[in-house]
Structure formats: structure tokens, C-alpha cells
Amino acid sequence: MMHTLTLHLGILRAALRHIFASPLAGALNIAVIGIALSLPAGMYTLLQNVQSTVDKISGTPQISLFMEMNVRTGDVDVLRKQLDQNLAIAGIEFVPRDRALEQLKHSTGLADVIAGLEKNPLPDAFIVHPKSGEARELEALRAELAKLPGVEQAQLDSAWAYKLEALLKFGRVAVLILAGLLSIALVAITFNTIRLQIITQREEIEVAKLIGATDSFIRRPFLYFGATQGLLGGIAAYLIVTAGLLLLNSPLAALAQLYASDFTLRPLSPGDSTTLLLFSMYLGWMGAWLSVARHLSRIEPR
Amino acid sequence: MISFNQVNKRYPGGYQALKNVSFNIAEGEMVFLTGHSGAGKSTLLKLVAAIERPNSGSVLVNNQNVGVLKGRALPYLRRNLGIIFQDHKLLFDRSVFDNVMLPLQICGFDHRESVKRVRAALDKVGLLDREKSHPIALSGGEQQRLCIARAIVNRPAILLADEPTGNLDADYARKIIAILKSFHQVGATLLISTHDSNVLSDTGVRVLALQHGELQPAPTGAVPT
Secondary structure, three states: OHHHHHHHHHHHHHHHHHHHHOHHHHHHHHHHHHHHHHHHHHHHHHHHHHHHHHHHHHOOOOEEEEEOOOOOHHHHHHHHHHHHHOOOEEEEEEEOHHHHHHHHHHHHOOHHHHHOOOOOOOOOEEEEEEOOOOHHHHHHHHHHHHOOOOEEEEEEOOHHHHHHHHHHHHHHHHHHHHHHHHHHHHHHHHHHHHHHHHHHOHHHHHHHHHOOOOHHHHHHHHHHHHHHHHHHHHHHHHHHHHHHHHHHHHHHHHHHHHOOOOOOOOOOOHHHHHHHHHHHHHHHHHHHHHHHHHHHHHOOOO | OEEEEEEEEEOOOOOEEEEEEEEEEOOOOEEEEEOOOOOOHHHHHHHHOOOOOOOEEEEEEOOEEHHHOOHHHHHHHHOOEEEEOOOOOOOOOOOHHHHHHHHHHHHOOOHHHHHHHHHHHHHHOOOHHHOOOOHHHOOHHHHHHHHHHHHHOOOOOEEEEEOOOOOOOHHHHHHHHHHHHHHHHOOOEEEEEOOOHHHHOOOOOEEEEEEOOEEEOOOOOOOOO
């Protein structure tokens, strides 16, 4: 067991030596793989960030019913009863105009502006929690509620979130396509690197075959090389994405402050990072395997 | 140990390298294979190592028909053979020591045991003090000895040598043959191709003579055993 491990470690060391035997070529290969992978990985990270922000803000969809400014308490009670009887509604919440103003003061940092107002510009409002989350039903309910007496305006709060969700779906598909194409490119890069290696080590392969090396013995260093190069490329991609996010974060923080938010881009999660590394390692391995399968059988000693 | 039965070998293009060759080499026997250049000596050795396949007839090595051996089984046949190549086939990107180490690495030998064996093999051919050199720094004769060390480090039962004394002066050639003979003395089966008359004058060694691909019944200048 220990003995087998030592043998494999020896092959791995040789693979690393091969990569760094020509440091520039090795580094360029790793950089190409890293850049190729960082594009989809970076886009994915941005999408994840937008997604989690959307999730946080939108939560479950709700409809805001703004009352007319001159509405009386009795009218509010009538409306409340009507809403309670509506089967499409799961629950309601009444927000009196005074409380709405208080909330606005606390949540947005516009306290100075609000303090300067002569009178409360906000109407009484109901927040309606619909039973359904489906976009079309929500829109139908909103239209129905807008016609109720005393209602000035009915607003579907998360309409924008649905539109964004659709946009994100589009983005995810685009990332998948990009990732697929660049994966093929990565396999091709490794395929070619290994092909060149096989050509330069032709003599060694011939001699090894002549003195009894099995195909798997000859194949192994190339596979290890491909996997190692893929892994290093994955690490490069991770570093590129992380550095990119760090660079984006400081101008973004300035921007977010203008909107009184503390939004920052979060880096790749540990799970996603591991997936990235394993995936790039696998692609390297596959490129090497394809190349070896194609080129090694052609080398027969004479 | 090695047995040819009516072996024919024709290369693509129609050149007939071996015609109806039959012979037997017993276990532990040492045999010279001789003939003019192009007589088929190299082809015969390649058939033993399954580097080439016969067109007809059978080549038995250790009672195994190597002519029909599957590709996957080849490595295990070759691990039982020590081959000394005419062109040495040394690897110039590594040291003398690592060249001899290669067959043991291929067989997956334990590292410490391997180091001992490599040193023993280098000692046997007189290259122990050159283990850190690169083959490029060795003379032709030293390269030949290095090739021998690599062939024997695995302690194979059969040694094949293709013109081991080619391009060497008579004195050096005698040394090489003496080294090879020492393996014969410890029980290895040897098949050595040569057209060196000095080597062939060595008495008491059976000689197989090839002429235009055919085995000659009565070789000259040697005593059959």
C-alpha cells in the first residue's frame, strides 16, 4: 500500500517537474486555462450575488393597496372586511400612514428630508399577502383589488423581481453555454499539450515499451500531468474571480452607499470553489486521456 | 527455452528476411548468431521479443507462442528478456543510474531494493563510478556496457544481444563478451548476434549461421556442441 503510494507520488512529482521544466510555457498554459474558466465562474458568481439579493428583498410576493388620502376610518373597516372575505388572499396587514412615515424615516436614512416636511405625504395602506405565487394570478388579483372603493392604487411589489428572475434564468443558460464551450477549449488545450509531450518523449516511450512497460504505466504520467495542469488552471481561475470581486467591491461600495445600502459582492462559496477545482482537474484529465488514447497506440518500437 | 519452428518473416514490400528457420536453444545455453549484414540476425532477435511477428511458423519462448501473443501480454514477456540493442536505446535526458533504474520502475520494484540492484548491475559492467554521469558523456564502449547493465538489472532468464561488439576494438569486444559469458555461467540463456570473427573464434560456443534468411547447416570456424 505504502509502496504503491510512493510510486504514484513519484509519478506526480515527475508530472510537476514536467510542467515547470519550461516555466513560461507551463505558466502560459495555466493562465489560458485560468482565464477561460474564470469567465463562466465569474459570471456565475455575479449571478449568484444578484440572486441572493433578489431573494432577500423580494421574499414572498405581496400587493400594496394605497388608500385615497381623504379616506375615513369607516371606509377602511369596510375594505378590511372585503379583503378578509377574498379567497385569494392569505393574510392582510394594515399600515396606518403615521407608522409608514416612521418606517420610512428609519429604513432609508432620509430622516432629515422627512423632518422637513410640513405634513405626512403618505396614505394609509394595506399589505396583502396573496395565496398564489404565480405571476398571472397575482396580476389578476392586483387588478381586482385596484377597483375596490377607497383604493387609490394597487401595486404588485415583487413584479420587478419576477422580471429579474426571468432575466437571471436567461443569464444562467448563457453561463452554461459559455462554460460548455470553454470546457471544450480546455480539453483541447490539454489534448494538444499532451500530444506535444508524447512527441518529445517518443524515444522514452519506445524504450519503455521494449523493456516491458504496460500501457497504463506509460499513460499514467500524462494523465497526472493533465489533471495537475487542470487543477492549477482551476486555482488560477479561482484567484482571478476572487481578485476581480475584490477590485469591483470598492467602487460598488461607493455606489451602494448612494442608495443607502451595504451591498457587497460575496466570493465563491466553498462548495462552488471545490466544484470549480474538481471540474477543471477532471477536464485536464479527460483531455490527457483522449490525447494519450489517440497518440500512444501509434508508437510501436521497431 | 527458445524454439523456432519453420519460421518465415516477410516485411511489407515483399522482402523475405527469414526463410523456414527452425532451431532450439536449451535453457542455460549460450548461442552465437552470425551471418553477413542483412542476413536476418536482427529480425530473428526481434521475433523472440515479439517486436516483429512471423508470417508463418511458431516462435516459442518459455513454451509460450510469442508470435500470437496479445498486445496486453507483451510487457510481461519482455520483462523476462534482457535486450541489448545494437543502437543502445539509452535515454539521454537522465543519468546512468536512472537509465538502469527504468526497468525496475516499470516492474514496480521497491525503491530501496531497486537502488541496490542498480548498483550491483553497474558494478558488474564496471560503471559504478559513473552512475551520476549522463550517457552522452560515455564512450561507445561504456554506452554498450550501460545497455548491458540495463538489460540484466531485472535478472532476466534470457539475454538477447544484437551486435554487442559492433564498432568496438578487439580488446574491448573481448571484455564485453567476458561480461556476457559471466551471465551464462550463472544460468542465463544467451542469444548473441555478431559478425565479429574474433568473437566467433571463441570455442565451445554453438553458432547459428544465417545466410540470406536461411539457417546454414555447418557453420565455419566454430565447434558445434
